[in-house]
Amino acid sequence: MSSSNAKRKLQVVSPVPADIDVANSIEPFHICEIAGDINLSPKHYDLYGKYKAKVLLSVLDELQGSGDGYYVVVGGITPTPLGEGKSTTTVGLCQALGAFLDKKVVTCLRQPSQGPTFGIKGGAAGGGYSQVIPMDEFNLHLTGDIHAITAANNLLAAAIDTRIFHEASQSDKALFNRLCPPNKEGKRNFSNIMFRRLSKLGISKTNPEDLTPEEIRSFSRLDIDPNSVTWRRVMDVNDRFLRKITIGQGPEEKGMFRETGFDIAVASEIMAVLALTTSLSDMRERLGKMVIGNSKTGEPITADDLGVGGALTVLMKDAINPTLMQTLEGTPVLVHAGPFANIAHGNSSIVADKIALKLVGPGGFVVTEAGFGADIGTEKFMNIKCRYSALTPQCAIIVATIRALKMHGGGPEVVAGKPLDQAYLSENVALVEAGCVNLARHISNTKGYGVNVVVAVNKFSTDTEAELNTVRNAALAAGAYDAVICTHHAHGGKGAVDLGIAVQQACENVAQPLKYLYPLDISIKEKIGAIAKSYGASGVEYSEQAEKQIEMYSRQGFSGLPICMAKTQYSFSDKASEKGAPTGFILPIRDVRASIGAGFIYPLVGTMSTMPGLPTRPCFYDIDLDTATGKESWSSSLLVTVLM
Amino acid sequence: MSSSNAKRKLQVVSPVPADIDVANSIEPFHICEIAGDINLSPKHYDLYGKYKAKVLLSVLDELQGSGDGYYVVVGGITPTPLGEGKSTTTVGLCQALGAFLDKKVVTCLRQPSQGPTFGIKGGAAGGGYSQVIPMDEFNLHLTGDIHAITAANNLLAAAIDTRIFHEASQSDKALFNRLCPPNKEGKRNFSNIMFRRLSKLGISKTNPEDLTPEEIRSFSRLDIDPNSVTWRRVMDVNDRFLRKITIGQGPEEKGMFRETGFDIAVASEIMAVLALTTSLSDMRERLGKMVIGNSKTGEPITADDLGVGGALTVLMKDAINPTLMQTLEGTPVLVHAGPFANIAHGNSSIVADKIALKLVGPGGFVVTEAGFGADIGTEKFMNIKCRYSALTPQCAIIVATIRALKMHGGGPEVVAGKPLDQAYLSENVALVEAGCVNLARHISNTKGYGVNVVVAVNKFSTDTEAELNTVRNAALAAGAYDAVICTHHAHGGKGAVDLGIAVQQACENVAQPLKYLYPLDISIKEKIGAIAKSYGASGVEYSEQAEKQIEMYSRQGFSGLPICMAKTQYSFSDKASEKGAPTGFILPIRDVRASIGAGFIYPLVGTMSTMPGLPTRPCFYDIDLDTATGKESWSSSLLVTVLM
Structure with a gap:
């Protein structure tokens, strides 16, 4: 060789x-x-x-x-x-x-x-x-990696809405009976993944029969606040009509419709998890701890709470x-x-x-x-x-x-x-x-x-x-x-x-050790400030919503994560039109979100589209197959290199 | 060997x-x-x-x-x-x-x-x-075949809504300019796929500059009737909340929302095309002639009219x-x-x-x-x-x-x-x-x-x-x-x-030649009648909607296709509860639809769900990965063999 x-x-x-x-x-x-x-x-x-x-x-x-x-x-x-x-x-x-x-x-x-x-x-x-x-x-x-991400992302999405739906119509006892049904011998068992939720709730019991009514309730009822759900569905297609949609309008869904939307598949947190994971077991943990929204009492609800972290890992293996x-x-x-x-x-x-x-x-x-x-x-x-x-x-x-x-x-x-x-x-x-x-x-x-x-x-x-x-x-x-x-x-x-x-x-000839821009153990705002300074900003301005989210993530124990700024690529500042090396501006933070499984907090500077659209004449007009030879033609007449 | x-x-x-x-x-x-x-x-x-x-x-x-x-x-x-x-x-x-x-x-x-x-x-x-x-x-x-079908199905769906959107805001001339833009030398060209639409319109010109204003209009403006669009999006997930949705509610979509829904991916016509195709070139033709709805004047609009039949083939190759x-x-x-x-x-x-x-x-x-x-x-x-x-x-x-x-x-x-x-x-x-x-x-x-x-x-x-x-x-x-x-x-x-x-x-020891149940050159109703008779029915009853659809497909020239009955599998009749070998019943046809690319007309006997839901405790609770060995566990405690 x-x-x-x-x-x-x-x-x-x-x-x-x-x-x-x-x-x-x-x-x-x-x-x-x-x-x-x-x-x-x-x-x-x-x-x-x-x-x-x-x-x-x-x-x-x-x-x-x-x-x-x-x-x-x-x-x-x-x-x-x-x-x-x-x-x-x-x-x-x-x-x-x-x-x-x-x-x-x-x-x-x-x-x-x-x-x-x-x-x-x-x-x-x-x-x-x-x-x-x-x-x-x-x-x-x-x-097939992006297809696997799409499948996993959308399985989790279906699990969320279906769980909200089933919880709405079932008593604690009925829910529990379905989650832990008796087997042929009449014995109930927790499946492995249920021990993750039990552990989060501080319940160390291993026999379902031993749970108190209160424990049955907290175990079975995730009590997801539909308005808090941040998990969106994804598709690897530029489909602008899915940016904002209302789901659940079928008669069988009993009026439980809700506004949500699709992102393009690469915007899925699962893609970020795939990019940042270091091993199969690390990926399992990250997928399981992805937060999809909060309970009505403000507790973060994870993929593992929904029982689906293992299946997501199997889809992504x-x-x-x-x-x-x-x-x-x-x-x-x-x-x-x-x-x-x-x-x-x-x-x-x-x-x-x-x-x-x-x-x-x-x-x-x-x-x-x-x-x-x-x-x-x-x-x-x-x-x-x-x-x-x-x-x-x-x-x-x-x-x-x-x-x-x-x-x-x-x-x-x-x-x-x-x-x-x-x-x-x-x-x-x-x-x-x-x-x-x-x-x-x-x-x-x-x-x-x-x-x-x-x-x-x-x-x-x-x-x-x-x-x-x-x-x-x-x-x-x-x-x-x-x-x-x-x-x-x-x-x-x-x-x-x-x-x-x-x-x-x-x-x-490298002489220095790697030096991060900020340590992890300072506050979310201090970290955002350090990055803003590197942009040339003289300060940062937070919306009410951003303040609220920072407070919530800090309370939930996520303030130690690194920061992933969602900012235009066309300027150091938040305004795409400001070229060169602008200084002295105030960086506005419109909102703050988090990808807990991937492992970062992402402040939104301005509005980010997470679902592109198609132009009047999309590239697909030029993509065809010569069925005699099996060769593709990708006419490049319109190809433009665009940074992603 | x-x-x-x-x-x-x-x-x-x-x-x-x-x-x-x-x-x-x-x-x-x-x-x-x-x-x-x-x-x-x-x-x-x-x-x-x-x-x-x-x-x-x-x-x-x-x-x-x-x-x-x-x-x-x-x-x-x-x-x-x-x-x-x-x-x-x-x-x-x-x-x-x-x-x-x-x-x-x-x-x-x-x-x-x-x-x-x-x-x-x-x-x-x-x-x-x-x-x-x-x-x-x-x-x-x-x-990855089902993933490819999902991608192709949804690319076509995005192309439909985006085309309706762009047509709504652009003049004939602007549309044409974008569809056939001048190249660096200032010359306009039709892409290969455009000749399919030109041919359908009876236009044999090859130079875009030669088109009359009327031809520019009929070439550029598909004039899709949003209410006629039968093409739905798909996903390979049991997601009941997508059965009926409203899309296009984002501010950029300018109020052009519309009701539609998702089917499970295997219900896509592209899956039926894949199953029925006989060669790559046959698949190219079938994908191109899939009908997604009608123009406002009642003409069937195909994937090739939208310029996407070639790209679908590339996705499916x-x-x-x-x-x-x-x-x-x-x-x-x-x-x-x-x-x-x-x-x-x-x-x-x-x-x-x-x-x-x-x-x-x-x-x-x-x-x-x-x-x-x-x-x-x-x-x-x-x-x-x-x-x-x-x-x-x-x-x-x-x-x-x-x-x-x-x-x-x-x-x-x-x-x-x-x-x-x-x-x-x-x-x-x-x-x-x-x-x-x-x-x-x-x-x-x-x-x-x-x-x-x-x-x-x-x-x-x-x-x-x-x-x-x-x-x-x-x-x-x-x-x-x-x-x-x-x-x-x-x-x-x-x-x-x-x-x-x-x-x-x-x-x-087979003695006879293959004998079909019905010839193709009889009417849609005669074919449906022949199949109904094989079920034991004594007659067929058509809803007004079914009559209308049969009339339309016949007028559009699709009556020569075979029939694909959408009926419960739990009875010969339309009622799942009628076991054994029922006779003498009237088979009700609620609606009639068509998969023109795949090549069949499908009458709906009763209501068919094309998007399953998840139970309270889905199988995914039992699907996990041992990250140490990489082995999956699929606890089969709840596995039930169900016919598809």
Whole structure:
């Protein structure tokens, strides 16, 4: 077996063909070959067709004693609505490290949602000569993880409403009789999961017959306040008409209707649990303690109270295994989890990163992407993901484009689907220079974590030497370890070799330990304040509702959790229109919610849509199948790279 | 390679342990071994883990010239709510044929819905020593087909509401501009799928610029009547609160709310399409022509009108490949599709049966199960499934139990979850004898198709010799080719060897050609009348709504489709309480609907629930995971076999 990941040299064509044409021009290796390159044997994975395999979590146990590789996180500057190529850079860098610099490398990526794929995005596998293949398998179904999340999320939702319904019509005794029915021998038993609720209630009895009427009542009656239910149903489809709905209007439901709604599946707390869990038993506990709402007396009600935590784990037991795929240059990719980057933390999974770090071993590289700009993605990577994983990155990349920097410097608005203003297509060093304040703040914020920061400028054909030099100089002045111009979109790994070398040096020369932005044992408001300060805010303003929620979560004992800000990705501030590096603003907190199972409190800064819509002409118009060859066509005429 | 399927001899224990314990007592073979036994090499399938593989449709092309095996369908008498062991008999018979009678055999089964698995059913993999393993993989996720159906169904649903929404706020010109936007060179193009709508409108132009304003209007504006939309969303969860809902209540949806609901995923027309399709290109056409409602002028609107037929096909392209699994005795099983047995036809897929018939070859056996009693399942197997597949069965099995026959003979009501009356636990030949009228009618109806009928009596420990003889005699008197007592639940394949021999003889001695119950070219009402007559009805009564729908479908050109009756499985008549073989009743048709893509008209006899609910104590209380071993526990204390 070769120690090198250099599996294939690309023959690049100029101008770069459409993404789908590039992807289809390459015959992928059988995934067994990719697995073999990182010392995985068939017992370590389950095949899902020829080009995907689920890597079993048991690999972690097997490699427990071996050392980790370098850990690199890819963030970005505050993006335009077109996206600045963070995924593409992540993939391109890995192709450089694996196929040109002879390093062991694994790319860790999020699984994309199918909603945007059929809506406006068209896919999320990178672009140009830096892509994950096969593109269609990456973008659709994959190995079923999001489908499993949808199934689990909605089983819990059905359990909630049905329980409220059954409790409304049954006496304590009838409820108890149904929950603990006598078996053939006339003996009642608690099922295993019931002991979790009994323990929460402080009841240590093991024989149902021994419960007092009061204990029977508190055990059997969850007494969920329908108005407190925060658990929503999910679907992996852009279906705006499900944002707000009324359920329970059938005659059999006896008038117990209630307003609720659907989120897109990746917004499910179960997705965040999958991303943050560290083992099967940890996942079992997190799923069980997810809070779905409160009892009428204000006690948090969990999935385990509803008896469904075990079933959720069974539904998710394969999903916990990351999916192995490959880049265009045959380097390995682990695709796993894709939580929302605002109401959740927007990072791929801890278990994939952990497995990858062991597989590449000392001297190897794991490159993982953090959603949105560094103010959100990298911040949550450090303060939430690394906190739960106990992993330490050595290097953080910040992806920048001349286009976005010009926007931050005062360039005209950039709107997806509309032609770019001339300012973006011809040289304008002054705009770039002015925009570098945005880059500089991301650099200094990221340096604060103790990592070396490398700026990767994702070069477009219209960028000029003078513009690129301006960015390079500004980055170094702001404290970047290095700043490198990259052409991986046009050239594949070869276009990111300089970036690869810079990253290697940054990793080898890290001087400081990892430093979180805030400790966990301060108050919720103090933690929010620390993050707001990193945005440039001079203060925080809480709505009445936010105050109420903070008080409740503190009372319920959840104030020790890290904070996951739900904020626009288009500005450091709460206003998408405020580009550059705004200061002196007051950050408004509209509401505060919690994902107790995943393990974070999420303040809402402004309104977050958790269910996208479809445009008049969705991407699905261009997605078809040639039934004679079985080949798909994904016309990319309308494909726009949009940051998730 | 051995020509025999006899892979393993079971060590049976008495009394029979719980299903999960039997299943867990056997280490399944790697699915490659099972595949090899039916001459499938790795190029013919995609692995999904170690115990499942998707058999590629290309196998059919490769084996086009070779002969088919015998084709056996398993139906049943009118069941009790406890089910009479049709799946178990199907599996047991195959274990007998493969492991004891040295025949090539493939079992073709439906994929179970996860809804009932977590609700009241607990699984559908057979039972006792006649099961498909691994049980958990069979019951959950499988290879993602139902998830793909859910995704496709709901993408179409989102496309409908969003299209109505966008049409409401945009001029013809604006709509057209968005549907056919100019590309970078300023040129407009139709996407491929748009030519389907153009062709339907009789427009043969290929350049968007050439359309007249009237053509632009009719092309761009589907003008869907919101009240006519029959397409509902689906979910593979028992969620009764979604039966009737109001959507579109968010402020962004501008007051365009509408009442609709969710069905369980297996009730989706896409599931019926999957079950009835014969090739990838046939599936593409069926998905595209699914009708979702009408325009305001009464024209049917299809998935292709919405531009989404291609994307649906891409979502379903892996789902069209059947999943290979194994029985406890190592014989091969193809699991594929699981449409509802009332609003759809309740049979597993045509492509799985076709592949299986080629794989076993002449002299081999394919045993496929038809949902519900023979009045529904076998009838639809013959008149819908065989019509579309052009396959001819040689033998139809009718599964009977002493318990159900006693019920038909006048025994007390049988209720799931309640103890059986003494009548069912001690000898009562008179009740059995009286109940055989039900069996006799199923036999004569089934014989009418030109197949040999073999009755399989699924023996319970409480059945007596006199009772069993009564059934045998009644079956032969009613024209059965043979009637055999089976103990496959207790003994595995060994307990169904006599059944296997009888089936072999029945197949070898078939004398008649396949004869459908009705021709396709008569009117909808004449076809409904023919089926009603087979139930014993003396006439049919149509509601005003049913009359209206029949008139509309006839006008729209759909009257040539076969009929799929949506009727209770608990009686030949429309009233579940009428046991035995009722005659002289008038069959009421409440409404008539259509699945145009799948290819049938379905009259509703009474009210059919297409979304089950959860009981107070759902099965999920007993489904958990031992996170130390990764093993699941499915306590079977509450498992009840219920026919689907």
